[in-house]
Amino acid sequence: MDSLQSLVYLDMTGCQMLEWIPMRLALLNNLEVLKGFVVSDTSYEGVACNLNYLKKLKKLRKLSTEIHRDDISVHQLMEDLIKLKALTSLKVTWKRDLNIARAEKPKEFTKSLPDQLKKLDLQGFPHKELPTWLHPHNLRHLKKLHIGGGRLLKGFGDLPGKATECAVDVLRLTSLPKLRIGWIELKQLYFPKLTFLENYNCPRVSLTPCDGNGIWRSDQDD
Structure with a gap:
């Protein structure tokens, strides 16, 4: 990732075999457009980059993400994405039905x-x-x-x-x-x-x- 510090546009859309994104993606602090970002299943916790880490991308304007989990509600999603201060365009695709039993009951998103x-x-x-x-x-x-x-x-x-x-x-x-x-x-x-x-x-x-x-x-x- 160190050699990609000048990268401003990254499109991973259509990479069907992509199951998780390494944490070091959040170090690409010049990134302005990120497409096809995968929120992976819990089996990759500890090694995969999640939405909360993207707050480090201060220049990110456009984001498209795929949710490959059944325990992330719209409320939980926005709690992380509200931290992206430069974001002007957002696309979210849920790949699984929400499992109410697994999903934590989120605090009311008041923002x-x-x-x-x-x-x-x-x-x-x-x-x-x-x-x-x-x-x-x-x-x-x-x-x-x-x-x-x-x-x-x-x-x-x-x-x-x-x-x-x-x-x-x-x-x-x-x-x-x-x-x-x-x-x-x-x-x-x-x-x-x-x-x-x-x-x-x-x-x-x-x-x-x-x-x-x-x-x-x-x-x-x-």
Whole structure:
């Protein structure tokens, strides 16, 4: 790793045999983009780099990570990622269903998403409900949100009485079979600044003006 101190971009996406990342990765303090970071199973504890170690990467702007454990909830994940002060883009993919019996009951995550985070992509989302800090009324700086592959997710929290101050203008919803919401609630209340929607394989997201490819853009209404 010592010979890679000048490295700014590392992409390990698609390395299917990669089961763990050595701790010394956290010494690459010039790294700005890290893709395909693997959070390994507990059998590699003590030798594998985990999310908490990434706080040493002060310049890290973009991160995509795969969770190969069944005991890490969204709350636990954010407790570590909140420490990445330069992060603007984050993608998380859960490769296993969350095992509630194994997962430690986390302390309530009371912080909001970092103001500098503009793009969030959650794949294989493991919960039935979004945590409070991910409810649209708390997303006042996030611009792009993608939630996909969440077989359990049912909604975006309590229906607001008026339009939220959510800043999200690009929303992608893919393969969410239990998510139930109508277009009026989605556009007028939860995401009033929306200019782009992808609605793919979400049979209970109803009455959206998406085209045959599941895409809606605000300029289509002009």
